[in-house]
Amino acid sequence: MDPEAFLDLANQVIKLKMYPYFDVAHSLLCALAVREDLGAGAQSFSRKHPLSCWLSTMLVIFAGGMVANGLLGEPILAPLKNTPQLLIGTVTWYLVFYTPFDVGYKVAKFLPVKVVASAMKEIYRAKKVYDGVTHAAKLYPNAYVIMIIVGTLKGNGAGFTKLLERLIRGAWTPTAMETMQPSFYTKASLVASIIFVLDKKTDLISAPHALVYFGIVIFFVYFKLSSILLGIHDPFVPFENLFCALFMGGIWDSLAKLLGKGQPKEETKDAKKTN
């Protein structure tokens, strides 16, 4: 592919308008996620508790913005002032839950629809991560950790509000904390945030900004599609294992065990407990 045409494409991706098509795709997948999370009881739940169902779906749709605002001292409700987006969210929620003969849900679950919507959602996610990093960088120009946290939260806010979202639906699952078992989206958003911060604040990345952004979009879309179509769920696992072995005590623990120190017995006991 011609490098210039590639850069042109990258520049177009960076200027892509999110409203309305990407908002629709995002809302659709969020409403689907809520419905899947409700499991077999979804239909009867949506009939009995429409308010709770609507509130939790809105929370999922606007999670990133709300969490980031809450942590940055800005109004948590502010994302809801975008009335067209709220309307799109409400309409897709209605379609997924209440259409006659469940037509809306079945269409949304139809593989080609889901694949296209997922790809669009990942493009949206890349934009949100970037916006989060930029916004935090404006507020705290030297606080890299804040930029990374805000970028990650914007990228996968719904993961971090899962507990609250379920609580709105009357379910409490304290062990489902995102921090305990970060999903692929959280890890990907974290990596993307770090790359954006490096790109913005240091000279380590010499590629033009549009290319960096485009690369992250491709990375997000590629792994999302692999996950749907090929069932590859977390390409980060080997890197994590390596990192943990090197820095999080893995090697030392093995050494200590070999040398008969480091409370090997206690550890085996612990491992059983926590498993």
Added chain:
Amino acid sequence: MDPEAFLDLANQVIKLKMYPYFDVAHSLLCALAVREDLGAGAQSFSRKHPLSCWLSTMLVIFAGGMVANGLLGEPILAPLKNTPQLLIGTVTWYLVFYTPFDVGYKVAKFLPVKVVASAMKEIYRAKKVYDGVTHAAKLYPNAYVIMIIVGTLKGNGAGFTKLLERLIRGAWTPTAMETMQPSFYTKASLVASIIFVLDKKTDLISAPHALVYFGIVIFFVYFKLSSILLGIHDPFVPFENLFCALFMGGIWDSLAKLLGKGQPKEETKDAKKTN
């Protein structure tokens, strides 16, 4: 009744000062609600955990303002800067929990006292809903949903902080979420917020503002008194059922069942699970 005199009365109601009598009534009923919520163990709990008891009562008294502030990016503690109101709250809390021979509690539970305080509290609630809507409208002039949410939260904040309030007292009841079983107060505040928004932002309501406000006050007081004296608890239920049947899938579900589609078996199973 003379319409002009009626309008005059409405104009007076709108200018009614809340401090101090309405604050006393509100605080008294909040402290009573905390005590009822503690159940049979209230007395011994208040002796063993006075700090927790005071904090949770203050949370109930100032819930509306605190929740609304939290969601609008304003200081959550700000409502506590009103020292006279805080003093009233503390004194009523003390009277309800710690007077010798439980005199305070018994007086507060005495029906005529309770009826008058309840009526005053409803007048206060109408004012809080209106203030909430106005405040949100100032911040986000076009975000109707934010106005409605803030109005509702100001009207029945204590319902939404119930989980936190109980947590302060060491009890955790995740299934008691207001969103799952909205109380009459929440529904009434929601309807009042919608009416205030329509009155403020559209031309749909042609009556003078004072009359609209007065109408809502009468509606709140009337149903509160019916609830205490006649035991009518939720006049919204028939409207809700109608709305759900029309828009939330009720009719379509029945149709689908008749036609033998729409997974009737699964639904019966679900209904058992969620009941």
Added chain:
Amino acid sequence: MDPEAFLDLANQVIKLKMYPYFDVAHSLLCALAVREDLGAGAQSFSRKHPLSCWLSTMLVIFAGGMVANGLLGEPILAPLKNTPQLLIGTVTWYLVFYTPFDVGYKVAKFLPVKVVASAMKEIYRAKKVYDGVTHAAKLYPNAYVIMIIVGTLKGNGAGFTKLLERLIRGAWTPTAMETMQPSFYTKASLVASIIFVLDKKTDLISAPHALVYFGIVIFFVYFKLSSILLGIHDPFVPFENLFCALFMGGIWDSLAKLLGKGQPKEETKDAKKTN
């Protein structure tokens, strides 16, 4: 001791710089507290969930500032913008959890190290309480209760975020609310906040400000060391019992029991339930 030399010393204590040594002591004890809280499974937990472990340690280290910011409408993440402090926190966390053969943890647990760090942390705590009171007084010059709340939260923020901190680690312990069984640190911070408010806002305390501050530092350090070395855990208990007997119904309840009134039976039943 020469009073002038004493005042000089007090003036020096008030100007003491917290960075970096006091930050190190504070972070070290926070990381230790997280490790102790994890119990026997700490080592294997830190290997399996490093992210969750890091996040909860950072939450403990920055708890006071974050909670106070959250309640005062300021950015919750703001304390993290202090990059050197964040680095110190991360390094001490790493040392406590991941050093080969657990050297870091063993050194930190070594009594002389712990005693020195604890004394430094108490000096830090006194400064944080004072800063909290001052900050709240700037925002709300007449709201004494807000000053006291913010001072207390800054002094023992980790106590109040314990539930959230454990939740980040996937554990949910709703009965461990600080408000139910306030620790000595909370009570001491509360008393210190009240003294600072009296010193700042009234003429009741005639001693120079530096002396008041120094007195509180000595009080904090003295009781911390008694607690570590002598096992005295809560010197407030007798005062609390007296206060409760006088004002929180103790005497009246006894009187009521003697007179055969005040539902003695119900109370005994309650006491059994709540015990």
